[in-house]
Amino acid sequence: MTYVEEYVNGDYKLLIAHDEFAESPREYCNQFRFVASGKYSVYNDDSITPEELVKCNKHNDYLTFPVYCYEHGGVAFNLTGFHCPWDSGQIGFMYASKLGIYNDYDVKRISPKLKEKLRKNAEAELQELEDYVMGNTFLYELYKDEEELDSCAGFLGYDHEKNGLFEHVLECSDVQFKAEHMVWG
Secondary structure: OOEEEEEEEOOEEEEEEEOOOOOOHHHOOOOOEEEEOHHHHHHOOOOOOHHHHHHHHHHOOEEEEEEEEEEOOOEEEEOOOOOOOOOEEEEEEEEEEHHHHHHHHOOOOOOHHHHHHHHHHHHHHHHHHHHHHHOOEEEEEEEEOOEEEEEEEEEEOOOOOOOOHHHHHHHOOOOOOOHHHOEEO
8 A cells, every 4th residue: 555645743643544455435325316418428327327317306306417528637527617618518417306405404495595506515525536537545554663553445535534543543532632733754
């Protein structure tokens, strides 16, 4: 295993590596379903195609957000589109049952404020998928005096403050220092 980051504080050493065996975030319990065509269909939550979803939604039973992909030396997803006509385009949808949304939020309709909140939720799920596709998946091992104290895997994204890795180290071990006091190795 190749470690990509190392933090040292006294007798403690935190080693961070890419998690090569991370589960797809689409395996988690997600609010939105993902459906795409082409090579990204491998991440689909359902066996339908984007075209079939459009046909199924003729009665407007689903809240849908189009998913766009930009692929040029890397992959980026979003719900708004990219400005490159050659390396980007719509690949599918994020969608959720409106009945499920009504039940989950105890509402009778989806207000503009709620729709914006749901869009942000869909964007967060899409960001997790992007991190997974790009290999931005991490694990850590924590040592004290060369003895392993703790390890955990499945953290998505390069920002370890946001992805919860540092917080997990502090909560699940006897480390007595804060992440911001870790010294770059």
